[in-house]
Amino acid sequence: MNKEEIIEKLKPIVKPFVKDETAFNAINEKTHFITDLNINSANLVDIVLDVEEAFSIEIDNESMEKMLDLEQTILIIQEKLSTK
Amino acid sequence: MKKRVVITGLGIVAPNGVGLDAFTNAIKSGISGIRFDAELERLKFSCQISGTPEISDELKRQYFTELELRNFNATGILYGVIAGLDAWKDAGLTIENNSENPDWESGTIFGAGTSGIEIFRTSIYKIDAFETRKLGSTVVSQTMNSGISAYLGGKLGLGNQVSTNSSACTTGVESILMGFERIQQGKAKRMLVGSTSDSGPYIWGGFDAMKVCTFKYNEQPEKGSRPMSTNASGFVPSSGAGALVIEELETALARGARIYAEILGGNINSGGQRGEGTMTAPNSVAVQKCITDALQDAMVNPNEIDAINGHLTATSKDALEIKNWSEALNRRGADFPQINSLKSMVGHCLSGSGSVESVATVLQIYNGFIFPNINCEDLNEAIKTIISEESIPQMMVQKELNIVAKASFGFGDINGCIIFKKYKK
Numbered sequence: 001m002n003k004e005e006i007i008e009k010l011k012p013i014v015k016p017f018v019k020d021e022t023a024f025n026a027i028n029e030k031t032h033f034i035t036d037l038n039i040n041s042a043n044l045v046d047i048v049l050d051v052e053e054a055f056s057i058e059i060d061n062e063s064m065e066k067m068l069d070l071e072q073t074i075l076i077i078q079e080k081l082s083t084k
Numbered sequence: 085m086k087k088r089v090v091i092t093g094l095g096i097v098a099p100n101g102v103g104l105d106a107f108t109n110a111i112k113s114g115i116s117g118i119r120f121d122a123e124l125e126r127l128k129f130s131c132q133i134s135g136t137p138e139i140s141d142e143l144k145r146q147y148f149t150e151l152e153l154r155n156f157n158a159t160g161i162l163y164g165v166i167a168g169l170d171a172w173k174d175a176g177l178t179i180e181n182n183s184e185n186p187d188w189e190s191g192t193i194f195g196a197g198t199s200g201i202e203i204f205r206t207s208i209y210k211i212d213a214f215e216t217r218k219l220g221s222t223v224v225s226q227t228m229n230s231g232i233s234a235y236l237g238g239k240l241g242l243g244n245q246v247s248t249n250s251s252a253c254t255t256g257v258e259s260i261l262m263g264f265e266r267i268q269q270g271k272a273k274r275m276l277v278g279s280t281s282d283s284g285p286y287i288w289g290g291f292d293a294m295k296v297c298t299f300k301y302n303e304q305p306e307k308g309s310r311p312m313s314t315n316a317s318g319f320v321p322s323s324g325a326g327a328l329v330i331e332e333l334e335t336a337l338a339r340g341a342r343i344y345a346e347i348l349g350g351n352i353n354s355g356g357q358r359g360e361g362t363m364t365a366p367n368s369v370a371v372q373k374c375i376t377d378a379l380q381d382a383m384v385n386p387n388e389i390d391a392i393n394g395h396l397t398a399t400s401k402d403a404l405e406i407k408n409w410s411e412a413l414n415r416r417g418a419d420f421p422q423i424n425s426l427k428s429m430v431g432h433c434l435s436g437s438g439s440v441e442s443v444a445t446v447l448q449i450y451n452g453f454i455f456p457n458i459n460c461e462d463l464n465e466a467i468k469t470i471i472s473e474e475s476i477p478q479m480m481v482q483k484e485l486n487i488v489a490k491a492s493f494g495f496g497d498i499n500g501c502i503i504f505k506k507y508k509k
Binding site: 016017042043045046049 | 150151154218220221
């Protein structure tokens with residue numbers, strides 16, 4: 001799965017946690033969940049759970065710690081998909 | 085010099101009415117909120133009737149965001165937030181979302197017996213299936229007992245004390261008195277007080293097992309809650325929340341707030357589970373002392389009491405409660421004030437009861453009426469030997485009320501009594 005496809009699949013997962021519509025519409029590979037999208041850090045675990053379900057993968061604790069922006073998230077998803 | 089404290093806002097989520105208009109109409113008309121409960125039947129409860137407030141999804145969305153409603157299943161928090169925010173708005177206060185600063189002068193003491201018991205249940209199943217990592221981020225905020233005060237504090241931006249008290253069925257009265265004392269002492273100008281209770285089989289099951297709930301009215305739900313009746317056979321489990329905005333008199337007057345009533349004083353005590361008191365039975369000496377100490381705190385003479393809102397759950401203890409009121413006030417027969425029990429219409433809202441019933445009591449004072457007791461056409465004989473039948477109205481009475489006493493008693497042999505007075509300029 002390429003970056004664009006993953007971003008498209010991530011958008012509906014992230015949307016419920018973002019209050020700022022403009023920030024959400026500007027989502028790109030460099031977007032940071034907390035500093036750009038202003039997502040409550042407690043909600044990051046909910047995003048990870050939804051990502052696991054949407055991509056049928058399991059994300060370990062070490063990977064989870066790195067999932068603070070789109071770039072890392074995409075890399076982790078690609079890695080997990082490739083080792084499935 | 086103690087500050088005077090008045091009630092300026094009310095909010096209610098009760099089995100027979102959600103919102104002040106629906107609830108006021110229901111209690112004036114003697115409308116029962118007790119229904120047959122199919123889930124209790126399925127789970128083979130002895131008591132298959134309950135009082136559960138009806139909250140539509142549409143109403144929920146007026147108080148919670150879509151994000152908050154994700155994986156949300158805490159009925160106590162749901163009821164408490166609706167009642168609490170309603171009381172705030174009813175007091176003419178605004179809900180500021182844009183201010184960076186908390187409101188340092190306003191706080192909340194909002195009681196609960198448990199929180200998010202349904203979430204607890206599903207979480208336990210997940211944990212036992214080795215899926216702790218899948219619990220999500222809101223299990224703690226929904227299941228911590230102080231969940232309700234935390235939700236309210238955040239929605240209102242409260243900067244004073246934000247906590248939850250818990251004292252079984254006395255919780256609601258206790259929360260009001262704790263907030264009252266805080267304002268009296270000048271530590272806050274305004275407190276949102278009240279209490280809430282979760283709904284459902286996992287909160288009510290323990291009472292069903294103790295056989296303290298009635299199992300004789302599964303076919304006639306609305307007849308099931310029978311305080312002071314010869315055929316009283318146990319309480320009907322229910323849930324709900326009552327909320328009151330209380331504030332310093334001067335602050336209320338300065339902002340031109342409508343004043344429902346004044347809180348004159350009250351008392352909280354315990355029978356220590358000594359004498360006739362146990363975990364589940366009241367020590368009458370303590371009950372009477374609670375009432376007399378409340379009157380003393382309020383500087384009210386027993387003869388000034390115009391009406392009483394009792395605890396009166398519809399168990400065998402109702403007659404004992406009447407005897408305790410009678411002895412504490414030294415008033416009997418036709419001299420006894422009029423007394424009523426909201427539980428005849430809404431059942432026993434447990435940790436929510438004291439505040440739900442206090443809201444009803446304050447509405448009586450403000451609007452000048454005494455709501456009817458339903459389901460006691462067959463008055464208990466022992467009660468009739470203590471007080472006159474006229475003291476137990478079965479139809480609504482239009483009456484100017486000046487001073488009304490309200491009491492709640494709870495497991496752990498604990499008592500709470502509060503004295504409300506009509507506010508006159």
